[in-house]
Amino acid sequence: MSSATSTSRRILYWGGGLLAVVLILGGIGWGMGWIGGEDPGLSIETERAERRTVTQVVTAFGRAQPEVEVTISPDVSGEIVALPVQEGDAVQKGDLLARLKPDDYQAQLDRQRAQVSQQKAALAERRADSVQTRRTYQRKQKLYDKGVISESEFQDAESAYRQAVARLQSARYQVESAKASLQDAREQLEKTRLYAPMSGTVSKLEVEVGERVVGTAQRAGTEMMNIAQLDRMEMEVDVNENDVVNVESRDTASIEIDAYPERTFQGAVTEIANSARIENQGSQQQVTNFPVTIRVLGDPNAATASTRESGGISRPEVPAREMGGPVLRPGMSGSVEIQTETVDNAVAVPIQAVTVRDFNEVRSGTSSDSSGAKASRGEDLRKVVFVAEADTARMVEVTTGIADDTHMEIRAGLDEGARVITGPYEAVSQDLAPGTKVQMPSEEDEGSEQVVAASQ
Template identity: 30%
Template sequence: MKKSKTIIILVTIGVLFTVSMYWLYSKNIEDPIVYETEKPAMGSIVKKTVATGSIVPKEEVLIKPNISGIIDEIFVEAGEIVKAGDLIAKVKVVPNVSSLNSAKSNISSVRTQVETARLALENQKSIYNRQKQLFEKGVISANEFDNAQLAYNQAQQRLKQEEVSLRAASQNYDIVRTGTTSGMGASANTEIRATVSGMVLDVPVKTGNQVIEANNFNDGTTIATLADVDKMIFEGKVDESEVGKIKEGLPLKITVGALPDKTFDAELDYIAPKGVDENGAIQFEIKGTMKNLDTTSTFIRAGLSANASIILAKAENVLTIKEALVQFDPKTQQSFVEVIVGDQKFERRDVELGVSDGIDVEVKSGISKDDNIKVWNQLKPAPATGGKG
């Protein structure tokens, strides 16, 4: 019995020894790791961040009526170029009954005042004539005659003032009733004119629509939107993680989705001091003025979606390598690469890095363009798998 156990133990030890020796043999016959190398290259590196937004006019002007009423006629369409003073539309006034009655009542009141002033003038005129005759005969003093003359002149002035008030009341009545009056000419309230020169971007009203005048309690109805399309800006938003990297004055490269073959230059000139929470992320508004925009060859429509590449740093004609080739000392965090010096023999070279775009990085010192750099983290090829046909 003891002899059988001994034999089993010896056989087991022999099998394990044989398996171990086979495993060691297999490891020894495996091909050694052969590291590939890459050479540095001369090139340019641009570090940038991207903001999404749209192209909008730098200034948009909303044309609103000075009086409420109904659109009687529209003279422009979206896309037309207009000059300041050009006629945009005409408004037909619908009189307000309360305002109309008030204007009528005001006219009656002022007419009564005019009639009273006229009677007072006739009375003062009679007194003045009598005093004048008495003064010429030497019956009254010069002081008494001067007082009579002053009262007569004041009565004349009072009548003139009341007549002016009557004309104003009549004009106000005409404006309430029709929106205009004689003598207003081009400034008639019923004629809506362009206040600036530019392109008509939108005419949101149609003939027959009711419009409301702009006042302290209401923004009023927009009849047309005008803008100078030669002065466009990029308006977008950047995430809070990127806003600390940018500053006013940085160059922008604008790409418009509708114009894939075009790139436009701009300059960042505004970063919002306060962020806005959008779906749990804080976004900051930015604006960039587009430069050297030639609208004769390329017309950019207001509101087109666009992306802005904000150039944070740029290095041109410099020595570059793949960022994946760089290693870092675990203790000092010094960046270095391994340069080949013999058959699969490498030596460490500390390098000074510059601008990086996340793929390539500038190398300021430590290597030359003739060095071959070890690809230390190369991927092993996938094992071949057989299959039955």
């Protein structure tokens, strides 16, 4: 009896264990998809190809600067004794900007005037000598013709006359030279006063009253101040060598200044440099950019410059009446979006939907990991999109055009309304192949995802 009971227990134990193993294996098989249904396919995200306006944009960064800015440097050296302008003052052409101590130049002018008088006196003396020697020469010539005097005496008189004429001519030249020196001294004295060469704003002031400045005759000279026309501003930006080929003169641009994030200025490309700026040349971090100049359309600083009641600075004793500083100041940094090309009513898809496939691999059905076979037959890379049809992905070769921040123009290969696969990124860039089984979201889910993305 006990033997039968023991046998029954063993059977129950073995049966329970076997049942547990079967249940575990069944669970694993169900979870892995081996049991209880087919593979649902790769979960994807899709969007419809639609017609829209696509604008290609080149983004660059740079700084604002006046279109016209003049650096004022003195022609002569000296001490600044008057400086009737301040940085930010509006000036008119011909206004006095600064005055240097004129004492040395006035003394030089007085010396040159005295020199001219002295040379004129010497000229008068030479002229009298010339008249006297001419008379002597003429008298000796008559006597020589009559045979009264010898030939040597006549030749001495002739030589004396010619020397007197030469000294007279030299005296005339000395007077002309003294007059030129006088004019130069007068100009040097006038250069101790610096006047505005154009109307504008004192954008930078580098000196103070009492400082000594060096004239441009001595190397570069001292840069005293800058005068700029702030009603005509521009941006100079660095455009990468890969993007500059798309930029053309008169392309429109949107300008955002870091100091005014809520305001957008409009501009147009006016100049594209032919020579590049190369940073970190010869290293792996080498960057090649081309300077591009963009004019800010309109007057960004209208009615903001400080002015004086009488206009300009003709009355320096009257304090400036501030009307607010310029909005766009020289040196302000910002970003520029240059609209290089626009296509209206273009069939467009999200940028992430366009990928590249090697058609040699697609034809042979090999994986991109087989590097040996890949190297032996070469590559045939083409741009494609994957279209979701029912539960299958279909690969479509496309010809692309320009792109904006989110969408790319499709010029050939795809019709409006096609449901293209946009994600996940790894699936689009690597996993998808012609005929891949996919699991699409419903039209409602797709629409709600697009609305959420748009709101963000």
